Amino acid sequence: MQNKVRIVLVNTSHPGNIGAAARAMKNMGLADLYLVAPKQYPSPEAVSRAAGATDILDNAVVVDSLEEALADCQLVIGTSARERHIPCPLVDPRQAVDLVFEEQLETAFVFGREDRGLTNEELQRCHYHVHIPSVEDFSSLNLGAAVQVIAYELRMKGLLIADAPVVAPKWDVPAATVEQLDFFLEHLEKVLTKTEFLDPKAPRKVMTRFRRLYQRAQLDQQEVGMLRGMLTAVEKCTKVD
Amino acid sequence: MQNKVRIVLVNTSHPGNIGAAARAMKNMGLADLYLVAPKQYPSPEAVSRAAGATDILDNAVVVDSLEEALADCQLVIGTSARERHIPCPLVDPRQAVDLVFEEQLETAFVFGREDRGLTNEELQRCHYHVHIPSVEDFSSLNLGAAVQVIAYELRMKGLLIADAPVVAPKWDVPAATVEQLDFFLEHLEKVLTKTEFLDPKAPRKVMTRFRRLYQRAQLDQQEVGMLRGMLTAVEKCTKVD
Incomplete structure (x- = not known):
């Protein structure tokens, strides 16, 4: 199931955060990392912070544009600060993960820049925006920590339904990419x-x-x-x- | 509610992790940080990784022993790898947070060393052990990431109980009839x-x-x-x- 979920990091500045994201992913059983125009990569700092999750870094797909990272995806969920005024369904991490398991589609979680997140144009490419419910006056999570929260919710849900009867996907025709x-x-x-x-x-x-x-x-x-x-x-x- | 929850870091090696923990706490509305015999603290690296959560670092209580950090607590929950064979109720982060909200006690979440976690003696001081459900062959989370997961669960539960919608989907234009x-x-x-x-x-x-x-x-x-x-x-x- 979780093999169908990829993590996409857009324009990351600090390679340490890429390593932290890789570690969080591997801890939670995720494997597919896409890096859109990282500022500094590969980097020894990424390897150091990955703390052994080097296979995820080695297999990371580095691309120039978000379009390339998402081309074959069917469900795109972008992380967003609460205050954005783009009319798009806004969900919390648990709701986002529920969607992933309900839809059973090729899914991307997209994470923006450390300082400015995703641009409006990038957010418009998402089917859903997910907001990690931080406090309002100190709302910006570290990138690795944000990946950790989403990866953790995916893992929790995966374990929860591991024993549950498999639900048939609700699509009779494959979803568009x-x-x-x-x-x-x-x-x-x-x-x-x-x-x-x-x-x-x-x-x-x-x-x-x-x-x-x-x-x-x-x-x-x-x-x-x-x-x-x-x-x-x-x-x-x-x-x- | 969440003011009654403290985060206790035992014998932390890397000051950057203390900063990351402080940031994660502040993001999620927690304030009380206890540091038991940190290896290197205070430290500019902690301040840097705290990314503005310096009030939490400034107010952190540095003590010599776990006993001191827990003295006035009523409920102690220690993070643990799954494989420990100490007879103690083992819960996942969501169950742990349910306990916190049910019991309404002065609570401590205790996090061990980066490399070895908590000792058996330290774990025996806990009422519950909480295990973040990582995959078995790559189970050790970064310390800051572990604090992030627990703090996130506390925040989610707090919002759920406050009956505040975590996120409110907003339609700017009325739906069609x-x-x-x-x-x-x-x-x-x-x-x-x-x-x-x-x-x-x-x-x-x-x-x-x-x-x-x-x-x-x-x-x-x-x-x-x-x-x-x-x-x-x-x-x-x-x-x-």
């Missing part, structure tokens, strides 16, 4: 521009809103196919070519 | 027929699938407006009128 959703949204943008619903010079927040809507719906692959078929039909019918 | 969704779906069907994506003679399950998709997304009113605007734009552009 991040990449499939991205291709659909590109296609949609093209058609919206062609039909002049979208003015490329003044796009406002149209595509942000569409992304939010379709991400929230957690499309399956058949639905993506249907939506793209609809777009192709519209393209064939539009006067302006 | 059933009628608004129905009008949108009718409009969609009209446009899909016009663009010949939908054949009224063989509609298959297209509209059923679209309803399921958009119902699941729980559209808000702004999104319905946007989707209908898109349909209107498509209608204006289609060749067949």
